[in-house]
Amino acid sequence: MILRSVQCLLLLHEEGAREMSINLRDRRRQQTAKDIQLAALRLSLSLGYPAVTTDSIAVEAGISPRTFFNYYPNKQAAVLGEPPSLDCDCAAWIVTSTAPLRSDLARLLGSMLEQKQLDRQIVRMIEQIWDSAPELMTIFRNSMDNIALAIGRLLEARLGPGRQQEAMLVAELATHALSNAVRAWAADETMRVADIPPLIERQMAEVGRLVI
Amino acid sequence: MILRSVQCLLLLHEEGAREMSINLRDRRRQQTAKDIQLAALRLSLSLGYPAVTTDSIAVEAGISPRTFFNYYPNKQAAVLGEPPSLDCDCAAWIVTSTAPLRSDLARLLGSMLEQKQLDRQIVRMIEQIWDSAPELMTIFRNSMDNIALAIGRLLEARLGPGRQQEAMLVAELATHALSNAVRAWAADETMRVADIPPLIERQMAEVGRLVI
Numbered sequence: 001m002i003l004r005s006v007q008c009l010l011l012l013h014e015e016g017a018r019e020m021s022i023n024l025r026d027r028r029r030q031q032t033a034k035d036i037q038l039a040a041l042r043l044s045l046s047l048g049y050p051a052v053t054t055d056s057i058a059v060e061a062g063i064s065p066r067t068f069f070n071y072y073p074n075k076q077a078a079v080l081g082e083p084p085s086l087d088c089d090c091a092a093w094i095v096t097s098t099a100p101l102r103s104d105l106a107r108l109l110g111s112m113l114e115q116k117q118l119d120r121q122i123v124r125m126i127e128q129i130w131d132s133a134p135e136l137m138t139i140f141r142n143s144m145d146n147i148a149l150a151i152g153r154l155l156e157a158r159l160g161p162g163r164q165q166e167a168m169l170v171a172e173l174a175t176h177a178l179s180n181a182v183r184a185w186a187a188d189e190t191m192r193v194a195d196i197p198p199l200i201e202r203q204m205a206e207v208g209r210l211v212i
Numbered sequence: 213m214i215l216r217s218v219q220c221l222l223l224l225h226e227e228g229a230r231e232m233s234i235n236l237r238d239r240r241r242q243q244t245a246k247d248i249q250l251a252a253l254r255l256s257l258s259l260g261y262p263a264v265t266t267d268s269i270a271v272e273a274g275i276s277p278r279t280f281f282n283y284y285p286n287k288q289a290a291v292l293g294e295p296p297s298l299d300c301d302c303a304a305w306i307v308t309s310t311a312p313l314r315s316d317l318a319r320l321l322g323s324m325l326e327q328k329q330l331d332r333q334i335v336r337m338i339e340q341i342w343d344s345a346p347e348l349m350t351i352f353r354n355s356m357d358n359i360a361l362a363i364g365r366l367l368e369a370r371l372g373p374g375r376q377q378e379a380m381l382v383a384e385l386a387t388h389a390l391s392n393a394v395r396a397w398a399a400d401e402t403m404r405v406a407d408i409p410p411l412i413e414r415q416m417a418e419v420g421r422l423v424i
Binding site: 101102105138141159165166168169170172173176177180184203204205206207208209210211212 | 313314317350353371375377378380381382384385388389392396415416417418419420421422423424
């Protein structure tokens with residue numbers, strides 16, 4: 001695991017031409033994914049989410065239906081955008097870190113958000129559609145569960161044998177704190193994305209004091 | 213709120229004939245609900261959950277289709293049984309209690325479980341069907357969310373203004389700890405239902421120490 005972390009760090013810091021072209025391709029892909037998501041959100045807000053189809057999203061985004069399915073499996077996924085995900089290899093430093101767990105978790109979630117490139121307008125548009133589409137909540141939760149599971153496994157390795165339950169509870173607490181912090185950021189123009197990790201850390205410390 | 217708590221306590225301790233007949237009717241209703249649930253679970257395990265219909269559950273339980281719908285809105289609900297719920301009036305003591313929060317939460321969730329009358333066999337049967345039926349997970353989560361929301365509101369009242377976020381995080385932590393503890397109890401024949409609240413309390417204290 002340590003070897004893979006080192007490889008991962010090397011990969012992150014590599015500045016070769018190959019790496020840059022991959023990054024460019026990734027950025028283009030991210031931009032198209034975001035354009036399709038914005039089209040899906042605009043249509044949902046104007047027509048009502050149930051009336052939106054994958055075909056109408058493709059027309060609105062100016063792409064072919066086939067291209068749509070290269071990016072998202074269905075309209076729900078398009079509305080929510082590419083889910084945040086945790087690269088467990090790159091996150092493996094948390095297993096051996098000796099910093100306070102709440103700080104490490106805030107840092108880990110913060111680096112995940114950086115990759116995802118949060119957009120306040122998109123988060124607000126999703127919040128407007130949210131209540132009328134419970135299926136979106138299910139998909140959102142599944143992606144949060146996957147993150148919690150990935151963090152839980154890393155924490156299990158950090159805490160050692162016999163502490164699987166606490167590892168998962170801490171991971172679930174961390175993802176709830178993340179959701180809260182992102183909603184707080186979406187609602188408050190004066191908050192920066194960089195303020196999200198410290199808020200997560202404060203909330204976890206506060207919960208810790210309350211239940212200890 | 214204090215007046216309602218007192219009324220609630222009086223109601224709980226009232227030993228009049230009316231109260232006893234209501235209890236008898238409630239118990240009969242609970243028993244029929246459980247019989248229907250067992251029929252739904254037996255069928256799901258023998259035929260596979262997707263093949264089960266509300267009609268086949270009614271036949272298996274020896275009731276009319278109409279009676280089925282007096283108890284459950286659909287087969288998903290029948291498989292999961294009546295969801296646990298929190299009577300916020302009867303739980304209002306937690307607002308003013310000065311005991312440690314983790315102890316109060318464990319007591320509150322314990323009293324909710326007592327009303328629900330957990331059945332180890334049923335929990336195990338649900339766990340066997342669970343993975344092949346993601347829709348069950350969604351319904352189960354919605355009922356857990358409702359409990360978390362009810363607890364969150366009570367904790368908001370206890371913690372005072374400006375602490376809504378922490379109140380909800382603690383409530384979510386408590387319901388995750390409840391799910392964990394019930395699963396641990398279902399897997400371990402030597403655990404009694406009475407052992408669940410202390411396990412919830414220990415888990416919350418442990419999480420507190422980890423994130424403080």
